[in-house]
Amino acid sequence: MPLTPRDSAPSTPTLTRATLRPECSSCFALCCTALGFSRSADFAVDKPAGTPCRNLDSAFSCTIHDRLRPRGFRGCTVFDCFGAGQNVSQNLFRGVSWREEPGTAREMFTAFTVVRQLHEMLWYLAEAGTRTFDPDTSYTVDDLRSALERAMGKGAQQVLALDLDSLHTRVRSVLMDVSEEVRASYLATGDDHLGVALVPGADLMGQTLRSRPLHGADLRGAYLIAADLRECDLSGADLLGADLRDARLGGADLSKALYLTQAQLDAAHGDSGTLIPQDLSAPSHWQD
Numbered sequence: 001m002p003l004t005p006r007d008s009a010p011s012t013p014t015l016t017r018a019t020l021r022p023e024c025s026s027c028f029a030l031c032c033t034a035l036g037f038s039r040s041a042d043f044a045v046d047k048p049a050g051t052p053c054r055n056l057d058s059a060f061s062c063t064i065h066d067r068l069r070p071r072g073f074r075g076c077t078v079f080d081c082f083g084a085g086q087n088v089s090q091n092l093f094r095g096v097s098w099r100e101e102p103g104t105a106r107e108m109f110t111a112f113t114v115v116r117q118l119h120e121m122l123w124y125l126a127e128a129g130t131r132t133f134d135p136d137t138s139y140t141v142d143d144l145r146s147a148l149e150r151a152m153g154k155g156a157q158q159v160l161a162l163d164l165d166s167l168h169t170r171v172r173s174v175l176m177d178v179s180e181e182v183r184a185s186y187l188a189t190g191d192d193h194l195g196v197a198l199v200p201g202a203d204l205m206g207q208t209l210r211s212r213p214l215h216g217a218d219l220r221g222a223y224l225i226a227a228d229l230r231e232c233d234l235s236g237a238d239l240l241g242a243d244l245r246d247a248r249l250g251g252a253d254l255s256k257a258l259y260l261t262q263a264q265l266d267a268a269h270g271d272s273g274t275l276i277p278q279d280l281s282a283p284s285h286w287q288d
């Protein structure tokens with residue numbers, strides 16, 4: 001189902017980045033039930049989608065919450081639903097859980113996987129709206145944000161009927177426009193100087209880039225697993241979907257990095273000298 005075309009100026013979006021954060025106490029543990037995972041370094045057990053994790057208690061709390069990493073569930077500490085869990089639980093299904101009404105479970109779990117994608121789009125669009133100086137782009141961003149919010153306000157059936165591919169395409173297009181605009185203002189150094197290819201999707205796994213000027217770099221979708229980014233200036237660098245697992249961020253400046261998420265920070269290693277955007281937080285494991 002396509003989104004409703006605009007017939008007037010977009011309404012002011014209500015879901016800000018502050019409200020697109022997980023609120024687990026208002027969620028029916030949808031990430032611990034709806035999603036499936038395979039046994040790996042991130043998850044100690046196999047779990048099929050649509051089934052409760054064996055560590056979930058009857059009050060929708062995790063029984064090993066304070067021991068997830070040592071117990072082999074690191075993946076749980078880096079997952080971000082962008083606030084989709086509480087929206088599906090409290091708004092789309094009006095606070096009635098899949099345990100109270102088992103007949104809603106399948107629809108609720110499917111809605112969660114869709115709404116998570118919509119909230120993720122809203123997260124990035126919210127940032128795009130604050131970073132662009134182009135009035136037309138700003139209008140497009142607000143129009144998309146409002147349309148996504150309207151679609152979610154119409155209930156689970158409407159959400160499940162959305163054309164996600166088309167939405168992803170439209171959102172990606174405006175995010176790339178804003179990325180280009182922002183990166184241009186940071187005067188990227190270029191990859192010749194660095195001896196590595198700073199391009200979208202670049203394989204920079206384990207690379208030593210310490211103290212390199214990465215401002216304005218297009219690192220969208222780059223593999224930065226275990227890369228040494230200590231003391232790097234990443235202002236205006238596009239990090240959309242970049243894999244920062246085990247990347248070393250000690251002393252790096254990510255305060256003005258573009259499209260950074262909490263999950264990316266949670267998967268990396270920083271320290272007290274790492275600068276991050278105001279609306280994100282330093283993970284507790286950075287203190288270890």
Ligand code: SF4
Pocket residue numbers: 031032053054055056061062063064065073076
């Ligand atoms: S280990 Fe805990 S946080 Fe992870 S899926 Fe299971 S119940 Fe949820």
